[in-house]
Amino acid sequence: MAAIYLLPNTLGQDNFDTILPKDVVAIVNSLTYFIVENEKTARAYIKRLLPDKNQRELRLEILDKQTDPLDLPGFLDPIKNGHSIGILSEAGVPCVADPGATIVSIAHRKGIEVRPCVGPSSILLALMASGFNGQQFAFRGYLPHDRPIRKRVYQAMQKDIRDGITQIFMETPYRNGKLLEELMNTLHPETKLCIAVDITLDSEYIKTQTVAKWSLEHPDLHKRPAIFLID
Amino acid sequence: MAAIYLLPNTLGQDNFDTILPKDVVAIVNSLTYFIVENEKTARAYIKRLLPDKNQRELRLEILDKQTDPLDLPGFLDPIKNGHSIGILSEAGVPCVADPGATIVSIAHRKGIEVRPCVGPSSILLALMASGFNGQQFAFRGYLPHDRPIRKRVYQAMQKDIRDGITQIFMETPYRNGKLLEELMNTLHPETKLCIAVDITLDSEYIKTQTVAKWSLEHPDLHKRPAIFLID
Numbered sequence: 528m529a530a531i532y533l534l535p536n537t538l539g540q541d542n543f544d545t546i547l548p549k550d551v552v553a554i555v556n557s558l559t560y561f562i563v564e565n566e567k568t569a570r571a572y573i574k575r576l577l578p579d580k581n582q583r584e585l586r587l588e589i590l591d592k593q594t595d596p597l598d599l600p601g602f603l604d605p606i607k608n609g610h611s612i613g614i615l616s617e618a619g620v621p622c623v624a625d626p627g628a629t630i631v632s633i634a635h636r637k638g639i640e641v642r643p644c645v646g647p648s649s650i651l652l653a654l655m656a657s658g659f660n661g662q663q664f665a666f667r668g669y670l671p672h673d674r675p676i677r678k679r680v681y682q683a684m685q686k687d688i689r690d691g692i693t694q695i696f697m698e699t700p701y702r703n704g705k706l707l708e709e710l711m712n713t714l715h716p717e718t719k720l721c722i723a724v725d726i727t728l729d730s731e732y733i734k735t736q737t738v739a740k741w742s743l744e745h746p747d748l749h750k751r752p753a754i755f756l757i758d
Numbered sequence: 759m760a761a762i763y764l765l766p767n768t769l770g771q772d773n774f775d776t777i778l779p780k781d782v783v784a785i786v787n788s789l790t791y792f793i794v795e796n797e798k799t800a801r802a803y804i805k806r807l808l809p810d811k812n813q814r815e816l817r818l819e820i821l822d823k824q825t826d827p828l829d830l831p832g833f834l835d836p837i838k839n840g841h842s843i844g845i846l847s848e849a850g851v852p853c854v855a856d857p858g859a860t861i862v863s864i865a866h867r868k869g870i871e872v873r874p875c876v877g878p879s880s881i882l883l884a885l886m887a888s889g890f891n892g893q894q895f896a897f898r899g900y901l902p903h904d905r906p907i908r909k910r911v912y913q914a915m916q917k918d919i920r921d922g923i924t925q926i927f928m929e930t931p932y933r934n935g936k937l938l939e940e941l942m943n944t945l946h947p948e949t950k951l952c953i954a955v956d957i958t959l960d961s962e963y964i965k966t967q968t969v970a971k972w973s974l975e976h977p978d979l980h981k982r983p984a985i986f987l988i989d
Contacts, residue, residue, distance in 0.1 A: 533886045542781075546876050550776040623885060623892035632889030635952075635966040643887040645777050645878045645958070654854060655764045656874040658863030661854035665896040665923070692896075721866075727876070735866040 529606045531634045532558065533627070534613045535620045535646020538727045539752065541575050546647040546727055552576060554644065560605045560612040562588045562630055569615055590614075590626055599633055606639055618752075620648045624668060624697070649754050650695055653723035656733045657693070659758035664693035670706070681713055684757065688718065694757045703748035706755070707741070714738045714757065721756040724748060760837045762865045763789065764858070765844045766851045766877020769958045770983065772806050777878040777958055785875065787811060791836045791843040793819045793861055800846055821845075821857060830864055837870055849983075851879045855899060855928070880985050881926055884954035887964045888924070890989035895924035901937070912944055915988065919949065925988045934979035937986070938972070945969045945988065952987040955979060 532554050537546055556577050563569035566587050573580060588602045605612055614621045614630060620643075621627035634641055650666055665687060671677050684694040698706040710720060716739035723733040724746070732746070735756075763785050768777055787808050794800035797818050804811060819833045836843055845852045845861060851874075852858035865872055881897055896918060902908050915925040929937040941951060947970035954964040955977070963977070966987075 544780040545782075546779055548774075548776055548778055549780060550773075620882065620886055622887075622889075623882065625892060628889055628892055631887065632966070635889050641887045641889070641964055642962070643883040643957075643964075645876065645883070647876045648879075648882050651851065651854065651879055651882050652874040652876070655851055656853075656862065656872045658853075658859055658866050658872070661856060661859050662899045663897060666894060668893045726874075731873070733872055733874075735863070 528640060529609050529611045530640040530642050531603075531606075531631065532611060532613045533621045533631070533641065533643040534615045535644055536572060536616045536618050538618055538647050538649055539725075540728045542727065543576060548645050551644045551646065555613060556580060558611055558613045559584055560586045560588075560610050562590050562602055562612060562614045562627070564589070564591050564615075564617045564626065568617060572615070590630060592626070596629070599630055600637075602630060603634060603637060603639060606637075620644075620646050623648055623650065624666075647727050649723070649726045649752065652726050653721065653733065653754035653756060654693065654695060656723060657721035657756045657758070658735050659693040659719070659721060659756055660691055661693070663691060664695060667694060667696040669697050669699065685714075688757060696755050697753070698755070700748075700750045700752055703751065703753050707746075707748060710755070710757075711738060711742045716742075719758045721758070722746060722748070723754045723756070724751045726752070726754070759871060760840050760842045761871040761873050762834075762837075762862065763842060763844045764852045764862070764872065764874040765846045766875060766879075767803060767847045767849050769849055769878050769880055770956075771959045773958065774807060779876050782875045782877065783807060786844060789842055789844045790815055791817045791819075791841050793821050793833055793843060793845045793858070795820070795822050795846075795848045795857065799848060803846070821861060823857070827860070830861055831868075833861060834865060834868060834870060837868075851875075851877050854879055854881065855897075878958050880954070880957045880983065883957050884952065884964065884985035884987060885924065885926060887954060888952035888987045888989070889966050890924040890950070890952060890987055891922055892924070894922060895926060898925060898927040900928050900930065916945075919988060927986050928984070929986070931979075931981045931983055934982065934984050938977075938979060941986070941988075942969060942973045947973075950989045952989070953977060953979070954985045954987070955982050957983070957985070 614627045718738050721735040845858045952966040
């Protein structure tokens with residue numbers, strides 16, 4: 528039966544054997560129709576994953592911030608003719624910290640089967656490796672830049688930590704250094720902070736210690752993809 | 759360098775090519791020391807994954823609710839002699855809804871490298887497939903059985919939904935039917951509910967619709983592993 532496949536991408540390095548199950552590659556190979564954020568990078572990824580796949584027969588729809596929401600239901604038309612569709616993320620798994628969720632929501636309304644595929648999520652890998660409580664956690668996405676709202680998020684996170692809920696968040700990579708400074712000035716010195724950088728890359732770096740200990744260290748986070756966790 | 763590897767298990771079916779990257783199998787093959795929840799099921803899993811691996815040379819430490827916390831630091835002794843250690847979950851990825859986090863926390867205190875491996879997480883796969891907001895979400899674990907506390911969790915979830923934070927939770931599998939009934943009686947008819955059952959298994963079933971529509975349907979959830987999401 529035709530279905531929507533949620534296809535993972537790498538987190539920046541083509542270590543396919545490390546991050547993708549073999550069947551995911553076979554599924555990508557079986558598909559002609561894709562929904563992607565960026566045509567050029569999506570085609571380049573498919574080419575590296577499957578050098579022999581015919582690129583000219585691929586049919587790609589672009590789903591980004593410019594896409595008219597009224598166009599979205601039409602993206603699913605190939606299903607009517609028995610063609611499955613792949614939703615491909617720019618990095619990691621689709622629909623998590625990523626715009627794919629809208630189209631999946633429409634698929635559910637239309638009664639189309641949705642099949643998520645196993646792949647790398649920096650959020651999940653960071654949580655596993657943090658040593659923090661994985662029984663209850665909250666992903667707060669990118670911290671807001673508006674100061675009063677950001678302050679409220681910090682307050683909410685500190686309350687949650689007291690309730691034993693691990694907090695996970697991110698920042699635009701070029702602002703990582705500033706965020707770390709802010710964390711040093713905002714959090715209690717005994718709060719545990721995990722910084723996970725370049726996950727699944729050769730340069731992967733994951734470390735958990737108290738804020739007091741981090742303040743003696745200055746890891747280079749500039750423009751590197753990073754996840755922050757507090758507990 | 760010797761490290762702690764966080765090794766995924768299946769979610770109940772030995773579809774290794776669907777759920778595990780090839781390198782994860784190679785890592786399991788390279789290890790002698792493991793920390794596991796249950797010796798018998800861990801050995802059986804390693805045997806199915808790697809029929810030729812010598813089971814007699816495996817060294818397994820048991821980490822479950824009976825384990826004395828004072829024994830935990832000793833579990834990491836093989837690292838001193840240059841041996842890497844694998845932490846293996848009973849299902850899915852370790853340390854998420856799972857007791858592995860304590861040992862990872864000790865590893866960080868000792869400055870031991872922690873390497874998370876890609877594998878299936880029913881929480882993450884359900885979130886991807888739900889069509890719900892993946893920019894901000896909260897995993898609330900197993901809902902508490904105590905009535906007043908449970909009521910407070912429902913209230914907190916309903917507040918979070920209004921703030922656009924997807925809510926993810928679980929129930930002991932034999933109580934899934936009762937939970938579904940409770941959701942029908944507690945949530946607003948227009949709240950969207952995703953039920954994801956038997957993820958990655960042949961019987962996988964993932965569906966999102968309003969509470970009003972669910973109340974006309976009675977999916978068989980009894981004793982099946984299920985994740986519930988509301989948005």
